[in-house]
Amino acid sequence: MLTNQDHSFSKSHPCHIIVIILSFVFSGFGASAQAEDTATVATYSSDISPAVDLPPITLLAVDTDNDNGGSITISWDDAGYSELPQFRGYEILRRSIQANAPVLVGTAPHGSSSLVDKSVSDDTTYVYYVAATVGEERFVSDSSSHVQSTWQIYNTTLTPLLIALIIVGGSVIFFIETAKRGRKLFLRKIAGLEAVNEAVGRATEMGRPILFVAGIADIDDVQTIAGLTILGRLGRTIAEYDTKITMPTRTSLVMTAGRETLREAYMAAGRPDAYSDDMVFYVSDEQFGFAAAVDGILVRDKPAACFYLGTFHAESLIMAETGNLIGAIQIAGTAQPAQLPFFVAACDYTLIGEELFAASAYLSEEPRQLGSLKGQDVGKAVAMMLILAGVLIMTLASMWELDTMNQLQQLMRDLFSLN
C-alpha cells in the first residue's frame, strides 16, 4: 500500500493511511507489513465518528522565507475537525521522497494552523502530512507537494534596517568627508569632559596618581572600546603633565589593548620613555575580586582623580563610593542604565549613555570622530521625526476608526518590529 508514489498514497483510503502511518511512527518500519495486514481490520464507522463526512485537511508546505535554510513552514486548513468534541490536536508527519516511512516531526494544539519544521536538511526533498486526532482516531491529509528548504541571501524583513543603516551610515560618511575638507563642525560642550583636564591637573599638583578603569567587560564590548578611546586622549594629557596613571583591568585583552593605547598616547605626547607596561595590569576575571582589588588600590594609593569609563555592573557603587571616600575627583561614564544612578550619586561628573561615545570625539577633535558624531545626530533627528509621525498616526487611528489610518498604523508597527 505504502509506495514512493505520493499519488497512490494520497488516494488511499484514510483508514489505511492512518494505520500505516501509525505503524511506522509507533512501531517502527519493521512493523509495517503487520500494519498493512491489520489496516482492513481497524475501522471507524460514521455512526461513531461524524468526521468521516468532513473533507480531508488541505495543507501547504513551503520553504521558510528569509532564513539560512534548514526550515520548512507547514500550514493547513483543518476543514472542521477541530470543531469536533473529541478533537485532541494535530500531528505533523514528514517523509523524504527517498524514504518509505513518514516520521512524526511535531504536534500542534487546537487553534493552530501552522508549524515550522526546523529539522530538515537542505539537500533533501520532502512531502508532509497533517493528521487531525479525534478521540483515538487520526484523519490524515493528502500529501503536500514536494518541498525543499533553501537559504536566502537577502532577508527582506530587514529592509527597514538597511534603510536606517544607509541613512545613518551615509550621514556619518558625509560628515567625516566634510570634516576632512576642513569645515568646522560644531559640538556642544559636555560638562564631564570639561573636567578631564581639571582632574589631571589636580592629580599633578597633588603628586598623586590617576586611576583609570575601563569597565569590567571584555574588548568586544563597544563601551570598553569607547573607554579606551578616551584613555588615548587622556593618556596624552597625562604624559604631558608627567603624572602617574594606574589602570587595573579585569580581562587580559583589555590589558593588552590598554597598554597599546597608552603606549601610543605617550609616543604622541613625545614621552615614550615615560611609558611603562606596569601602568596597566591584570587583576582578576572575577567581578567582585576585581572590585575588591580596585578598592584596595583606592585606599592605599589614594589617587587624586578616578575615571570609570566602560561597562559596569554591581561593582560600580563599590568602587565609586570608595573613591568618594578618599576625596578623589571622579568622572564616570557608562551606557548601563542600572549603574548610572550610582555613578550620578557618587561621582563628580557622569557621562550618561551616549555622552560616553561622544566624549572621545569631543576630546580628540579628529575629523573622523566628529563626523561620526554628527552623523549619529542625523540619526537621532530622523528618529525624532519618525516618532512624531508614528505617534500622530497612532493617535489619529485611535481617535477615528479609519481604514487608511489603521493600515498605516499596522504598516508602521510591521516596519519597526521588523516582522
Next chain:
Amino acid sequence: MATGNGNRKSPSNAVKIILVIVAVVFLISWISKATTGMADSTWLNIRDGFLITFAAFLTLSIFSFLYNDNPFYKFAEHLYVGVSAAYWMCLGFWSIIVGNFVPHASKTLSTFFKVPFQEYSWFYYVAFAFGVILLMRLLPKAGWIARWPLAVIIGTTAGFNLSRYLHSDFMSQVGNTFQPLFVDWQGAGHFFSNLSLAADGQLVMSAGNWIVVVGVLCGLVYFFFSKEHKGMFGAASRLGIWILMITFGASFGYTVMGRISLLVGRITFLFDDWLSIL
C-alpha cells in the same frame, strides 16, 4: 598601615592584641562547630567547622572595610583576587583550550585530555593562531604583530554590533514609542464624564503614553550634540535630563533593595550557619 609607596610600619601592640583576640575567637568557633557537628565522621565535622568558621571570618573581614582599610580586609582581598585569578585561568584553559580547541584540532590531544574528538575545523586553528600572535608581544622585535588580532577583534565587534544595536537601540525603540496620545478616544464628553485614576482608565493610560512620548523626545534632545542647548531646545533638554534623573532615582531605590537582600543573605549566614542563633 602599608601604602602604595611601599613604606611599611611594624604593627603596633594594639594591632597585635587585636590579631590575637580575633585568632582566639575564631579558633574557639572552629572547635565549637567541630564538636557540635552533625556529620558521621569526626574529620568531616572538623573540616565543615573550619569551612564555616573561615567563611564567617572572610565575610567579617570584607565587612571590616566599612570601618577602614585594615590587615583583615587586605588578607581577604588578596586571597580573593589570587584564588579567583587562578580559578579563571584554570577555567579558561579547560573550557576554551581543552573544551573547544582540542576536540577540533587533534585526536591525540583529545585522547590525552580525555575529551571526545569531534571533527577537524580550520576555524579553530585561526582562533588559535590569533592567540599565539597575541602572545608575540612578549618578544620585543615581534611585538608589533600582536596588534593584528586585536584589530580584527575590535573591528569585527564594531561591525557585528552595528546592525545589532541599530535593530535593538534604534528601530525597536522607535517602534515601541508609537503610542496613541489619547487611548480609546470617544470624544471629549465621554472623556470628561469618565475621569478616573484607575490604572487601566483612559486618563491614566493616556497620561502614561504622553510621558513616554515626551520623555523619549526630550531625552533625544538632551543627547543631541550638534546644537547648543538654548531656548526651546534647551528647555526640552532640561526636561529630558529631569526625566532621566527621576528614572535613575527609581532605579537606584530598586537596586538598593536588591543589595539589601544580598546583605540579608550574608547576615543569615553569620547568625544561622555560623552562630546558630536564628
